[in-house]
Amino acid sequence: MISLQVQNSQPFRVNEIPFLDKNNFHDSVSEGLAAGYRMIGLLPVDKNVPHKIISVLVDSDSSSIHIIGGEFPKDKLEFQSLANQFPKTNYFECELSENYGYAPIDHPWLRPVRKQDTIFGNKPYQFYKLEGDEVHEVAVGPIHAGIIEPGHFRFQCHGELVYHLEINLGYQHRGVEALMLNANENQKIIFSESIAGDTAVGHTYAHCNAIESLANTQISLRAQVIRSIAEELERIAMHLSGLSGLANDIGLAIAASSYGRLRTLVINSLAELCGSRFGRGLFIYGGVRFDFNDENIRRIISNLGIVRKDVTAINKFLFSSTGALGRFENTGTVTKDMAEQIGLVGVAARSSGIESDTRIHFPYGAYRYFPVSLITLPSGDVFARARLRALEIDESLRFIFEQIENLPGGEIKTEFGSTAPGSVVISIVEGWRGEIVHTAITDEIGNIEQYKIKDPSFNNWYGMNLALRKTAISDFPVINKSFDLSYAGHDL
Numbered sequence: 001m002i003s004l005q006v007q008n009s010q011p012f013r014v015n016e017i018p019f020l021d022k023n024n025f026h027d028s029v030s031e032g033l034a035a036g037y038r039m040i041g042l043l044p045v046d047k048n049v050p051h052k053i054i055s056v057l058v059d060s061d062s063s064s065i066h067i068i069g070g071e072f073p074k075d076k077l078e079f080q081s082l083a084n085q086f087p088k089t090n091y092f093e094c095e096l097s098e099n100y101g102y103a104p105i106d107h108p109w110l111r112p113v114r115k116q117d118t119i120f121g122n123k124p125y126q127f128y129k130l131e132g133d134e135v136h137e138v139a140v141g142p143i144h145a146g147i148i149e150p151g152h153f154r155f156q157c158h159g160e161l162v163y164h165l166e167i168n169l170g171y172q173h174r175g176v177e178a179l180m181l182n183a184n185e186n187q188k189i190i191f192s193e194s195i196a197g198d199t200a201v202g203h204t205y206a207h208c209n210a211i212e213s214l215a216n217t218q219i220s221l222r223a224q225v226i227r228s229i230a231e232e233l234e235r236i237a238m239h240l241s242g243l244s245g246l247a248n249d250i251g252l253a254i255a256a257s258s259y260g261r262l263r264t265l266v267i268n269s270l271a272e273l274c275g276s277r278f279g280r281g282l283f284i285y286g287g288v289r290f291d292f293n294d295e296n297i298r299r300i301i302s303n304l305g306i307v308r309k310d311v312t313a314i315n316k317f318l319f320s321s322t323g324a325l326g327r328f329e330n331t332g333t334v335t336k337d338m339a340e341q342i343g344l345v346g347v348a349a350r351s352s353g354i355e356s357d358t359r360i361h362f363p364y365g366a367y368r369y370f371p372v373s374l375i376t377l378p379s380g381d382v383f384a385r386a387r388l389r390a391l392e393i394d395e396s397l398r399f400i401f402e403q404i405e406n407l408p409g410g411e412i413k414t415e416f417g418s419t420a421p422g423s424v425v426i427s428i429v430e431g432w433r434g435e436i437v438h439t440a441i442t443d444e445i446g447n448i449e450q451y452k453i454k455d456p457s458f459n460n461w462y463g464m465n466l467a468l469r470k471t472a473i474s475d476f477p478v479i480n481k482s483f484d485l486s487y488a489g490h491d492l
Contacts, residue, residue: 042096078102090109098114221369224365242386265303332468
């Protein structure tokens with residue numbers, strides 16, 4: 001395999017990338033995927049020069065990132081699809097086709113990612129349909145009841161069983177990646193906080209790591225610890241929200257409201273630190289804007305002490321309930337083999353037995369010095385995705401208490417320099433859903449000319465498609481909530 005090997009958030013020059021012809025590019029990417037590497041990016045180095053692209057592969061065993069460049073004829077943007085042999089590349093190829101006009105030859109299922117008609121010559125996309133006298137179709141969305149974000153789900157059913165679910169997204173497309181190119185420093189951080197409203201800390205962490213690396217800015221250990229504490233608070237809050245939603249979907253109102261009460265204490269703890277219950281305004285280039293002091297530490301410890309005590313009792317109630325276990329166990333199963341083939345990440349992957357956590361395999365910030373435990377469960381069902389959230393809450397609480405009790409000294413902000421010209425950085429962070437990737441590329445005067453974002457939902461929506469197969473359609477709400485994916489984070 002011909003590639004440039006780098007580490008998480010390690011900047012490198014564009015001219016260091018080996019650019020291959022389309023055949024050698026295909027062979028090198030295939031070799032990496034066959035060796036067990038996973039694709040996390042497929043994009044042009046310059047959005048205005050689409051014939052030069054890079055494939056970004058990661059190897060968790062060596063914590064390495066491999067960059068493979070490909071240069072194609074300007075008048076013939078096509079390549080042999082890898083998706084038949086390596087299904088985890090499917091959506092990346094669809095996105096490259098949709099955004100830049102590439103034609104993946106022999107692609108098994110070329111379909112829209114965010115734009116409904118681009119890859120079909122402005123013709124409406126034709127949904128997959130089952131044929132049969134007793135087959136019926138159920139269409140849900142994109143407009144839903146309440147305040148849920150827009151997304152379209154089309155079920156092909158025989159009786160109560162779902163034989164195929166097709167998920168069609170793109171209704172939240174806001175052009176965040178394009179906005180990043182012309183925004184000033186403050187606007188870029190605000191945009192990163194808005195990529196997915198429930199992952200403001202995770203996406204801003206990835207963004208700041210990328211820009212700081214391009215500017216060769218090293219932040220203090222104290223600032224790194226504060227960032228990681230904020231990330232773990234966000235993880236706890238959203239896992240509590242997910243457990244509350246699951247309990248609500250099966251009618252356990254006491255558990256649902258109890259989890260919700262604890263989530264309030266957690267997001268109030270984030271507000272104690274930075275004034276925002278969602279962590280907005282905390283991150284700045286070079287560190288953080290707010291620091292811990294005796295008073296907010298006392299309040300945060302008090303809040304989290306209640307959470308640690310009460311969540312144990314609520315978890316015991318939920319996971320010993322015969323009714324809950326009857327709905328959770330063996331429902332919406334995604335096997336380890338299926339999860340690996342389609343490239344699931346985060347909670348969805350770990351609940352199917354895949355050992356994958358960026359904090360451990362591609363450590364960044366404080367996680368390089370203060371590791372967290374890798375937790376997996378094997379069953380891949382709703383139970384595993386729910387139980388794993390409960391276990392990760394316990395681990396996050398352990399991490400936070402350990403760090404708050406041993407906060408390092410030092411400043412919280414380092415002077416921020418200029419971004420290096422003609423450079424690239426791949427920044428990977430473990431958001432509460434899973435792996436977040438921000439890729440930033442600068443031009444010859446140091447301005448950002450390409451910015452690519454991958455939310456974990458980009459990987460995981462198809463996992464929910466598989467989880468619904470040959471499952472009662474009435475189980476859709478609880479399966480959907482067990483994945484708890486983002487429309488906005490996918491649509492960008």
